[in-house]
Amino acid sequence: MKKDLILSSETAIVGNSETIDIDNAIDEFVATKRSKNTRRAYSRDIADLFESINVKTLNELGQIPFFELVSQIQDFLENATDYDDETRRPINPKTVNRKAYSLSSFFKYLMHAYNYPKNPLDQYQAHKFDRRSTTPSLTRSEVIDVLNHMSKGRKKSQTAFRDYLAFCCLSVLALRRNELVWLKWSDIDQGASSVNVFQKGGSYKLLPLPKSLLDQLNLYKDEYHHISEYVFSPVRNNATKRLNKPLNSSYVYTLVKRVVAKVANGKNATPHSFRKSFIEMALNNQEDFISIINATGHSTVEMVKYYDTRDSLKNNAVHGMAKLI
Structure with missing residues (x-):
């Protein structure tokens, strides 16, 4: 003490x-x-x-x-x-x-x-609120439209290719934006087609890396002789000339808001919208909770439910029971 x-x-x-x-x-x-x-x-x-x-x-x-x-x-x-x-x-x-x-x-x-005697917040009554995420969702078609839009411009420049890959990782791997920008080439296992992601809380989660995405990442690295240890790093730095560093996460935030608003008729979205949409699309695909948790890195099923804001009437087991009548 x-x-x-x-x-x-x-x-x-x-x-x-x-x-x-x-x-x-x-x-x-x-x-x-x-x-x-x-x-x-x-x-x-x-x-x-x-x-x-x-x-x-x-x-x-x-x-x-x-x-x-x-x-x-x-x-x-x-x-x-x-x-x-x-x-x-x-x-x-x-x-x-x-x-x-x-x-x-x-x-x-x-x-x-310090042997402090009592907690002055022991009797504090927390505010009640709807325990479901208020993060805007994207539909499956909107995610596809965004990826197609970014794919069309990826050959124009290194920046365009990098940004396209950022959207791919947000959509397919359900990464948080900090997980995205801190991703290193050394985290990728080419033989096992997997990636080890340093996630929120200081732990790692091992994710499969689909061949289509792995091929695009390798193409980007080879085509632009990418030498930074970070997958997503600045293409140029007029101030310090230092490129071997992670991309600023605020850039990703601004990029997502701008692109989604342009492609999805002004919809307000953030990088986290892709993570939430991943969960809802996975549930629509009838993926089980454990498979989703393995992808997102959440520790409990309750967090998956928190991000599931689909229509509770439309997505309801009662519909399947109608066949009994």
Whole structure:
């Protein structure tokens, strides 16, 4: 255990004479998380709380009576909640719930590392919301139209060929955009026709690499003498001339939004739309949940269900039972 924080008779949490900065405690906590994006989000959410209540050290935190700290955290989360003017229902429940979860996790860490007595968010009631993804989907025909559009221009330049392959990987391999840009040639096993993808959370998932896609990747590498260790890297860099680095994920985001809007009649889509569409098309193809999980890297069936926003009336087992009558 690190330096103890104990509960006094006045219900304030007091510490020892050593001063420990909140920022240092936050850094220690987020270092336990694997994902860079998770570390960034946790740091921001936790730091925002302590900035709002003007607490800079664990000693200062320890001087706040517990009931008062609970109230301050409730006010912080309330101020972060946006409400619909007519219904007064929260319009950003996921964001607020995420902040509450980040704070609760941090106080659990303080309980473990600094003997902090209680978690002020133990009784927090999370906002209820529709537990299905709001990411826009693409139909099968829209995905095909996008791939055909990108394929027609792939011979014009290295950039056009690279971007075509990016859409192929998003569509066929259901990659997240960060998984896409960090993909290396060394991750590809030519003999086994597979690719080992470093995914969210710091683990790897092994995916089959269809021959049609593998052939196009090899053609791209050979035709443009691609020497970067990353499959998707800048074609030119006027600032530093450095090309052996992953493509910026924001470029992929902007590219997808622009191309899909052009091809699919103004539809608003993101790289994640292809991942969600992959799941829905796989379900339409009657793929089982385990096969889908093996492709997406999700840890639970519930996450697959979360991305399944197909019509629940149209996609319903009741239709098959009609033959009984």
